[in-house]
Amino acid sequence: MGRSPCCAKEGLNRGAWTAMEDRILTEYIQTHGEGKWRNLPKKAGLKRCGKSCRLRWLNYLRPDIKRGNITRDEEELIIRLHKLLGNRWSLIAGRLPGRTDNEIKNYWNTTIGKKVQNQPSSTLNSEANNTRHKPLNHQTQQNNTKVVRTKASRCTKVFIPQHSQIDDESCNPPGQQFSVPSVNHDYGQVNNDDPAMTMMGTGTDHQPADLSTFLNLDIDDENSNSCEFMVDFKMDESFLSEFLNVDFSQLYSSTSTANGGDSSAHAISTTCGDDDHHKLHGLDFQPSTAPIVDSELDWLI
DNA sequence: AACAAGTGCAACCGCCTGGGG
DNA sequence: GCCCCAGGCGGTTGCACTTGT
Numbered sequence: 001m002g003r004s005p006c007c008a009k010e011g012l013n014r015g016a017w018t019a020m021e022d023r024i025l026t027e028y029i030q031t032h033g034e035g036k037w038r039n040l041p042k043k044a045g046l047k048r049c050g051k052s053c054r055l056r057w058l059n060y061l062r063p064d065i066k067r068g069n070i071t072r073d074e075e076e077l078i079i080r081l082h083k084l085l086g087n088r089w090s091l092i093a094g095r096l097p098g099r100t101d102n103e104i105k106n107y108w109n110t111t112i113g114k115k116v117q118n119q120p121s122s123t124l125n126s127e128a129n130n131t132r133h134k135p136l137n138h139q140t141q142q143n144n145t146k147v148v149r150t151k152a153s154r155c156t157k158v159f160i161p162q163h164s165q166i167d168d169e170s171c172n173p174p175g176q177q178f179s180v181p182s183v184n185h186d187y188g189q190v191n192n193d194d195p196a197m198t199m200m201g202t203g204t205d206h207q208p209a210d211l212s213t214f215l216n217l218d219i220d221d222e223n224s225n226s227c228e229f230m231v232d233f234k235m236d237e238s239f240l241s242e243f244l245n246v247d248f249s250q251l252y253s254s255t256s257t258a259n260g261g262d263s264s265a266h267a268i269s270t271t272c273g274d275d276d277h278h279k280l281h282g283l284d285f286q287p288s289t290a291p292i293v294d295s296e297l298d299w300l301i
Numbered sequence: 302a303a304c305a306a307g308t309g310c311a312a313c314c315g316c317c318t319g320g321g322g
Numbered sequence: 323g324c325c326c327c328a329g330g331c332g333g334t335t336g337c338a339c340t341t342g343t
Contacts, residue, residue, distance in 0.1 A: 015336085016311070038328065054329075055312065090331060105332075106310050 013047045017056055021046060025053055026061050059102045066098025070107050078104055079112060 013021070028044035034057065037050035046053060059065075070078070074096055081092040089101035089108075096104065 014313080016338095036328085049313090050328085051314090051330095052312075058330095059311075087332065101331075102311075109333095110309060 011047060012041075012049055012052075014052075017048075017060075021048065022056070022061055025057060029057055029061075055102075059100045064098055065100065070099075070103075070111075074099070075107075075112065078108065082108065082112075 017025075024044055024046055025040075025048075028040065028046075032043075034054075037054040040046070040050055040053050041048045044053075048056075077095060078092060081095055085091050087105070087108075089105040093099050093101040093104050
């Protein structure tokens with residue numbers, strides 16, 4: 001059953017770290033740098049598992065760790081990010097300098113989780129109806145929220161469904177562009193039904209925006225019936241940075257430029273050809289017509 | 302004061318992914 | 323393409339501490 005432990009347990013210290021161990025680990029990493037965690041304990045003279053060393057360093061000893069209470073701003077950001085990303089604590093932590101994923105996870109499961117639980121679902125996702133030692137799980141998430149996927153899964157493809165709402169003339173004032181920088185990381189998956197995505201998109205409850213709208217896609221008419229394609233692009237915190245700083249009400253306007261205005265303002269030209277090159281405000285990416293076989297993408301259909 | 306219940310958080314566990322051979 | 327390994331991640335647990343009775 002399961003995989004064997006990452007390292008032999010015999011003779012290794014477990015539990016809380018002592019001040020001496022902390023000092024040894026800190027000095028070793030300051031001298032030799034991070035990495036090679038498996039060999040680190042032996043070289044540093046620590047009776048610890050490499051994973052344990054890594055965790056201790058990343059969550060506690062790292063010099064740039066910010067200790068102390070989570071501020072109100074940080075909490076609001078965590079809630080926003082969690083709404084978008086789900087339990088992807090490392091990504092959320094990436095947006096909170098000095099905070100660790102473990103800290104944010106703990107904070108959510110204790111403080112915010114309780115707040116959420118005590119609030120009506122209209123103001124906060126009811127996903128956090130967790131109790132002590134019953135943290136959020138897939139089932140809970142799926143039942144109570146639509147946007148988040150709790151299990152981390154890297155994905156570099158996004159399936160753009162054909163029912164993009166980009167041709168709505170009523171949402172066409174020339175507006176700001178939403179730029180997506182070059183990226184290379186995980187990203188949260190989105191769901192058309194999610195209020196957050198609705199907010200990003202057409203701005204009406206009856207016209208939920210999908211990802212293509214959100215990304216300011218321009219899909220050629222001739223391909224409008226076959227524009228179910230895989231956009232193969234990469235995304236990381238840089239994207240999130242833009243993503244989270246976007247004024248979504250204005251984004252609504254920006255989607256409109258795709259069909260009418262200056263062609264230079266088009267975010268993406270999409271023609272589904274093999275050699276076609278596509279740009280999203282400078283971000284090169286290549287679509288693929290590969291069919292969607294990954295059930296992981298069901299959320300987008 | 303003593304005990305139980307609740308809380309917060311560090312640490313551990315197992316799984317997944319990507320890279321290298 | 324397959325296998326192995328290291329690193330990374332989210333979920334879970336253990337325990338010290340705090341609060342309530």
